[in-house]
Amino acid sequence: MYTAENNHIRISLRGLVAKPQRVAHKIGNFLDFFDLVIMSKDDSIARAFERANFVVNGHNGELPRLRLVFQYEILSILLQTCTGVLGCCLSLIMSSAIELYNIDRWGSGYFSINAKGNVGILPTQNPAATIDIMEVIEDARDRGLTFPLVLRFQDLLQHRVETIHLAFQSAIGEFGYKNNYRGVFPVKVNQLREVVEEIVEAGRLYHLGVEAGSKPELLAALALYSDPESLIICNGYKDGQYIRSALLGNKLGSRVIMVVEKLEELHQILRLSKEMNVEPMIGVRVRLQSKGSGKWATSGGENAKFGLSTADLVKASEILRREGLAHCLKLVHFHVGSQVPDIGTIKRAVREAARFYSKLAKLGHELGYLDVGGGLGVDYDGSNTAFDSSMNYTLQEYARDVVYNIMDVCDSEEIPHPIIVSESGRALVAHHSVLVVEAFSSIEKYDRTAPVATVQPGDHKLVQDMWDIEKNLTVANRTEMLHDAQEITAQTLSMFNFGLMDLESKAKIEQAYWRIAGRIVEIFHTETDEDYLPDEVKELQIALGDQYVCNFSVFQSLLDHWALGQLFPVMPIHRLNEPPDRHATLVDITCDSDGKVSKFIDLQDVKETLPLHTLRPGEPYYIGFFLMGAYQDIMGDLHNLFGRVNEAHVFLDEDEDDGFYIEETIEGSTIAEVLTMTQWNESDLIRRFKKQVDTAIKSDRLKPNEGMKLLTTYERSLKHYTYLQIHNGNAHNGNI
Numbered sequence: 149m150y151t152a153e154n155n156h157i158r159i160s161l162r163g164l165v166a167k168p169q170r171v172a173h174k175i176g177n178f179l180d181f182f183d184l185v186i187m188s189k190d191d192s193i194a195r196a197f198e199r200a201n202f203v204v205n206g207h208n209g210e211l212p213r214l215r216l217v218f219q220y221e222i223l224s225i226l227l228q229t230c231t232g233v234l235g236c237c238l239s240l241i242m243s244s245a246i247e248l249y250n251i252d253r254w255g256s257g258y259f260s261i262n263a264k265g266n267v268g269i270l271p272t273q274n275p276a277a278t279i280d281i282m283e284v285i286e287d288a289r290d291r292g293l294t295f296p297l298v299l300r301f302q303d304l305l306q307h308r309v310e311t312i313h314l315a316f317q318s319a320i321g322e323f324g325y326k327n328n329y330r331g332v333f334p335v336k337v338n339q340l341r342e343v344v345e346e347i348v349e350a351g352r353l354y355h356l357g358v359e360a361g362s363k364p365e366l367l368a369a370l371a372l373y374s375d376p377e378s379l380i381i382c383n384g385y386k387d388g389q390y391i392r393s394a395l396l397g398n399k400l401g402s403r404v405i406m407v408v409e410k411l412e413e414l415h416q417i418l419r420l421s422k423e424m425n426v427e428p429m430i431g432v433r434v435r436l437q438s439k440g441s442g443k444w445a446t447s448g449g450e451n452a453k454f455g456l457s458t459a460d461l462v463k464a465s466e467i468l469r470r471e472g473l474a475h476c477l478k479l480v481h482f483h484v485g486s487q488v489p490d491i492g493t494i495k496r497a498v499r500e501a502a503r504f505y506s507k508l509a510k511l512g513h514e515l516g517y518l519d520v521g522g523g524l525g526v527d528y529d530g531s532n533t534a535f536d537s538s539m540n541y542t543l544q545e546y547a548r549d550v551v552y553n554i555m556d557v558c559d560s561e562e563i564p565h566p567i568i569v570s571e572s573g574r575a576l577v578a579h580h581s582v583l584v585v586e587a588f589s590s591i592e593k594y595d596r597t598a599p600v601a602t603v604q605p606g607d608h609k610l611v612q613d614m615w616d617i618e619k620n621l622t623v624a625n626r627t628e629m630l631h632d633a634q635e636i637t638a639q640t641l642s643m644f645n646f647g648l649m650d651l652e653s654k655a656k657i658e659q660a661y662w663r664i665a666g667r668i669v670e671i672f673h674t675e676t677d678e679d680y681l682p683d684e685v686k687e688l689q690i691a692l693g694d695q696y697v698c699n700f701s702v703f704q705s706l707l708d709h710w711a712l713g714q715l716f717p718v719m720p721i722h723r724l725n726e727p728p729d730r731h732a733t734l735v736d737i738t739c740d741s742d743g744k745v746s747k748f749i750d751l752q753d754v755k756e757t758l759p760l761h762t763l764r765p766g767e768p769y770y771i772g773f774f775l776m777g778a779y780q781d782i783m784g785d786l787h788n789l790f791g792r793v794n795e796a797h798v799f800l801d802e803d804e805d806d807g808f809y810i811e812e813t814i815e816g817s818t819i820a821e822v823l824t825m826t827q828w829n830e831s832d833l834i835r836r837f838k839k840q841v842d843t844a845i846k847s848d849r850l851k852p853n854e855g856m857k858l859l860t861t862y863e864r865s866l867k868h869y870t871y872l873q874i875h876n877g878n879a880h881n882g883n884i
């Protein structure tokens with residue numbers, strides 16, 4: 149993987165990508181090199197060049213002279229003056245961090261690492277308008293916001309609206325499709341007013357509409373929309389009130405289309421529209437045979453809970469024609485589920501739905517819209533595969549396949565091309581928000597800073613045996629020593645259970661075992677040239693992982709991870725110019741063993757631990773959860789009564805020194821608010837507490853002054869944020 153000779157280091161690009169930490173470690177040990185030789189055998193020169201450019205551009209300090217030599221072509225890039233090797237290492241470590249956390253792949257051009265080693269946000273994918281996430285955090289902190297904190301990048305939302313629209317426009321142009329595209333935003337994906345308003349504003353030019361799935365969502369949409377060109381699509385089961393509200397919209401001139409989910413709804417729609425004297429706009433959700441794929445696959449297929457069967461569709465058509473309202477059927481809709489990972493699913497479903505559309509059109513309905521629902525995925529792990537948390541297609545491919553297949557079917561049926569509607573919510577909002585949490589403590593297997601214990605005369609025989617292993621461990625005998633140490637650990641457990649070993653001996657053996665295990669894993673990573681890590685060493689590495697305690701609730705902020713095992717990109721948002729030296733899982737502050745994150749994205753598979761940096765006393769350590777804008781924001785529950793988290797809404801502004809400003813902050817739930825949600829009444833709680841204080845004063849257990857102070861403290865506590873107060877990296881000891 150690497151060789152060092154005559155003042156230069158040779159590193160294979162493959163090795164650098166696969167094991168950046170190991171390379172960084174090597175370079176750290178070899179401080180007098182002059183040329184960094186990157187051999188590119190199987191990676192493209194362009195990619196290596198990109199890397200070199202990153203090294204040049206991504207560093208604002210002085211750089212050593214760096215010559216990049218490729219194995220077949222030799223390209224020399226002389227970088228500024230040679231002032232030493234450390235700057236070069238720094239750049240290399242940062243480019244390694246990009247590889248390590250895979251940012252280039254899941255980030256879709258919206259995220260990077262800047263010269264300070266902080267995550268940079270590029271809300272419009274333009275490197276000239278990059279926001280340093282740590283500067284946003286500082287600004288938010290100055291405004292009194294504490295963690296956990298959701299950061300919303302509003303310009304990114306606008307960019308997503310444009311990008312999705314333009315993808316369809318481009319496909320329409322490419323194929324000569326003879327109609328338009330109209331997007332609708334499914335409000336259920338993120339109902340926050342500021343998010344919906346931003347999307348509506350950004351989509352005005354494209355007549356972007358909304359999809360409502362319930363009465364509250366519809367009432368919000370009706371108030372928001374006045375553009376007669378954009379659609380309000382009403383999905384979900386409907387009662388009389390829901391239908392009346394939709395018809396109200398039609399009366400006002402809005403294009404509200406009620407999608408019939410089951411036949412009885414049609415009768416009710418027709419009855420109420422007559423009663424209100426307004427002509428309804430009707431859609432039908434078809435129950436496709438094409439099955440979905442991914443975690444939300446059951447939304448489609450024959451057993452889906454929504455949609456009309458072919459027999460129901462025929463009946464619906466007959467009813468409408470009988471009533472003289474055949475022209476009111478405007479739209480055919482389907483939805484195969486959210487986050488469809490495989491493009492094949494989309495193609496099949498689109499073709500089947502286009503066939504339904506065509507046949508209904510031929511029965512004499514004027515139709516006009518074919519609504520392909522949601523499903524457009526987000527590549528959360530960046531692997532570009534049909535894995536559940538990924539997608540094996542691009543946005544452009546999706547748009548092309550939707551447009552082409554609708555066109556192909558309609559042409560073969562000789563019916564006019566419909567307006568294409570899509571209900572992509574996830575792909576629109578996922579990227580715009582980042583959840584930042586603070587890790588304030590770590591639970592470790594052994595104390596890395598403690599001096600190695602020596603064997604004392606009279607120590608238990610197994611203590612001595614373990615110590616011998618530690619003393620004699622070498623690169624050559626590493627595997628044998630691992631097996632011996634495991635055997636001693638098993639014997640220790642038996643002896644302890646039989647009452648034949650004291651606590652101190654057991655503690656010594658356990659600590660020595662973990663030290664040996666740590667050393668063995670290190671040997672495999674840094675002192676062997678093998679790229680292969682045996683399974684037992686992988687398991688050891690996972691077992692050695694620390695647990696970083698983070699101030700947040702998985703049940704509030706990461707529900708799909710807990711409930712469905714969905715993966716999100718997670719990484720530190722600063723110190724990325726230091727190689728991470730720990731592997732850890734994340735645990736939250738709820739009293740629930742499920743409140744943890746122990747599965748992380750990986751290109752090949754799923755990782756069990758995340759590379760992190762050692763916590764420094766008195767210094768905060770921030771971890772970002774990315775691509776959080778879809779569903780997670782609004783699905784959180786109140787487990788342990790941790791409520792909504794603080795938020796800051798960030799806008800790009802080139803007139804500002806830091807290139808951004810925080811337009812709005814929204815404070816998370818207070819303790820009183822979450823208690824109210826579970827039927828506790830604030831004044832009643834205060835009254836009951838006061839009664840106890842009064843009794844204590846009366847019985848001389850408290851002085852009146854003390855009692856009043858206690859009561860004030862209690863009242864103030866109810867106004868506090870529900871999450872921990874962390875100060876200088878430590879859980880605050882309660883100055884309330």
Ligand code: PLP
Pocket residue numbers: 334337359383447483485486487488521522523524525571572573574575
């Ligand atoms: N439309 C309907 C009817 C849905 O049920 C959903 C969500 O499942 C969506 C659209 C949003 O889909 P996505 O999450 O793929 O954007």
